[in-house]
Amino acid sequence: NAGVMQNPRHLVRRRGQEARLRCSPMKGHSHVYWYRQLPEEGLKFMVYLQKENIIDESGMPKERFSAEFPKEGPSILRIQQVVRGDSAAYFCASSRDRINEQFFGPGTRLTVL
Amino acid sequence: GQQLNQSPQSMFIQEGEDVSMNCTSSSIFNTWLWYKQDPGEGPVLLIALYKAGELTSNGRLTAQFGITRKDSFLNISASIPSDVGIYFCAGQGAGGTSYGKLTFGQGTILTVHP
Numbered sequence: 179n180a181g182v183m184q185n186p187r188h189l190v191r192r193r194g195q196e197a198r199l200r201c202s203p204m205k206g207h208s209h210v211y212w213y214r215q216l217p218e219e220g221l222k223f224m225v226y227l228q229k230e231n232i233i234d235e236s237g238m239p240k241e242r243f244s245a246e247f248p249k250e251g252p253s254i255l256r257i258q259q260v261v262r263g264d265s266a267a268y269f270c271a272s273s274r275d276r277i278n279e280q281f282f283g284p285g286t287r288l289t290v291l
Numbered sequence: 292g293q294q295l296n297q298s299p300q301s302m303f304i305q306e307g308e309d310v311s312m313n314c315t316s317s318s319i320f321n322t323w324l325w326y327k328q329d330p331g332e333g334p335v336l337l338i339a340l341y342k343a344g345e346l347t348s349n350g351r352l353t354a355q356f357g358i359t360r361k362d363s364f365l366n367i368s369a370s371i372p373s374d375v376g377i378y379f380c381a382g383q384g385a386g387g388t389s390y391g392k393l394t395f396g397q398g399t400i401l402t403v404h405p
Contacts, residue, residue, distance in 0.1 A: 182333075211392065220297075220379055220395035221334070234391055269333050276391040277383070279324060282333035 180205065182272050182283035183252075190289045197257040197264070199286045203272030210253045211280060212238075212245060215267045224268075226276075227253060233276075260290045294318075297380050297396025304370055305404050312378060312399045313364040320382030323356050323363040324393065328377045337378075338365070370403050377401070 183202040191197050203210050208229050213221040223237040227247035238245065242260075247253040257264055267287050271280035297314045304310060314323070322341055326334035338349050340356035340363060347354055353366045363380055377400050381393040 184333075209391065213393075213395075220397050221381075221393075223392040223394070226391040237392065271393075277322065279322075279336055279339040280393060281336060282326075284333045287331075 182270055182281055184270050184283035184286050186286060187284060188287050188289070190291065191260045192291050193261055194259050197260050197288055199255040199257075199268050199270075199288070201253040201255070201270030201272075201283060203253070203270075204281055207272035207274055207281075209233075209273045209276055210247050211271045211273075212253075212255050213269045213271065215269060215285075217266075221269060224255075228276075257288075260288075262290050264288060265290045295380060295382060295394055295396040297399055299399060300397065301400040301402070303402045303404065306370060306372060308370055310367040310370055310374070310401060311364060312380075313362060314380035314382070314396045315362045316382055316394075317361070318382075318384070319360040320384060320394075321360075322383040323354070324381045324383070325352075325354050325363070325365045326379045326381060328379060328398075330376075334379060367401075370401075372403050372405055375401055375403050 210227045212224040215221045225238045225245045226234040242258045244256045267285045269285045271282045273280045295314050295316050324339050325337045328334045338354040343360045344358050345356040351368045377398045379398050380396040
């Protein structure tokens, strides 16, 4: 049973470019969460999605960031016009429902030059 | 918003020693989770706690959900070198906008000397 898959594992972008991070949840999981981790810090919640719906985006910056979880295919976290401060590790987690434990993927390390 | 205070920030111990770390919150949580993160990897779930007062073990790990629902601790007995890593507590809220999302502690960096 495959775990949460994320790709790419590493992504380098220049300032102003777009970054697309993908997450495939565990089989049987329809709830997806995105978290951001800055160096030497804990994880910070960004957004919670259930198939085709955004449930909670209270942790996501209002501008440049968007997330989706379409009926078919992986969840996508999109960062437009990246800036150096966006450099971080972005983790996706999935769960069977909203009160069950969340399992994390290996993360995407974004570096903005 | 909700905040978790995790302590200690770091620990340096000898192989074979027991370890204890804890998290406290100003808010009530419905669920407490403990994760371990190795460098360059995602957090791996160690223990999940769902009821106030619950005490759960997973091998050499023991965790408890505090009676007040505002704290939790994790104990590791007879530490071994592969216990090295960063340990995070995480709480899941009691409803409303807190449903689903996890609030994480700052992490405890564990170093085990052989």
